[in-house]
Amino acid sequence: QKEVEQNSGPLSVPEGAIASLNCTYSDRGSQSFFWYRQYSGKSPELIMFIYSNGDKEDGRFTAQLNKASQYVSLLIRDSQPSDSATYLCAAPLYNNNDMRFGAGTRLTVKP
Amino acid sequence: DVKVTQSSRYLVKRTGEKVFLECVQDMDHENMFWYRQDPGLGLRLIYFSYDVKMKEKGDIPEGYSVSREKKERFSLILESASTNQTSMYLCASSVTNNEWYFGPGTRLTVT
Numbered sequence: 001q002k003e004v005e006q007n008s009g010p011l012s013v014p015e016g017a018i019a020s021l022n023c024t025y026s027d028r029g030s031q032s033f034f035w036y037r038q039y040s041g042k043s044p045e046l047i048m049f050i051y052s053n054g055d056k057e058d059g060r061f062t063a064q065l066n067k068a069s070q071y072v073s074l075l076i077r078d079s080q081p082s083d084s085a086t087y088l089c090a091a092p093l094y095n096n097n098d099m100r101f102g103a104g105t106r107l108t109v110k111p
Numbered sequence: 112d113v114k115v116t117q118s119s120r121y122l123v124k125r126t127g128e129k130v131f132l133e134c135v136q137d138m139d140h141e142n143m144f145w146y147r148q149d150p151g152l153g154l155r156l157i158y159f160s161y162d163v164k165m166k167e168k169g170d171i172p173e174g175y176s177v178s179r180e181k182k183e184r185f186s187l188i189l190e191s192a193s194t195n196q197t198s199m200y201l202c203a204s205s206v207t208n209n210e211w212y213f214g215p216g217t218r219l220t221v222t
Contacts (some may be wrong), residue, residue: 009150034211040216041214041218042216043201043213043214043216044154044201044213045213046211046212088153090211092121098144098156098159098169099144099203099205099211100156101146101153101154102153103151103152103153104153
């Protein structure tokens with residue numbers, strides 16, 4: 001089993017809809033989780049990180065973490081065409097500074 | 112702003128050539144990483160370093176070596192480039208798991 005798994009998509013939503021991106025992880029010791037956005041041909045950029053169970057909101061983005069289920073998600077409200085990108089979920093291995101990435105989910109927001 | 116720079120955005124090399132990819136960060140980060148990113152495979156860790164002159168193998172170190180003579184600089188070396196090393200190479204640096212920054216990437220083509 002991969003340490004961090006994502007549905008590779010592609011995921012397509014209409015403009016203005018909610019996009020939901022999901023991620024599961026295998027290391028129960030992981031304490032923090034990160035969502036990166038990567039535009040085609042560019043390097044990943046950090047959007048959000050979350051430590052605690054529950055929701056964390058930042059503008060149109062909400063990260064959700066459920067440690068019991070080893071599940072983390074990213075919701076994008078009022079999706080815009082500029083949100084079209086690949087979204088990477090990442091988690092550091094327990095007691096390690098090495099970050100493990102999912103394969104990414106490609107999101108397309110259609111005008 | 113943290114800046115992670117990579118020596119080239121695009122590089123074309125011939126099979127068998129020795130290739131140097133350089134990464135420089137300007138925020139005094141201890142940790143530096145080299146990843147490669149391929150469609151469907153996501154980001155895979157090649158090598159990382161927690162300190163000057165220190166290196167650790169990642170998941171796919173074969174065919175690569177690294178050098179870290181100064182804290183700000185982490186070099187990836189392809190001893191004898193092969194076509195299966197055609198990829199996007201991403202350097203990252205971090206202080207803690209909260210602060211993780213990527214360089215712009217080098218797209219290497221080996222012909």
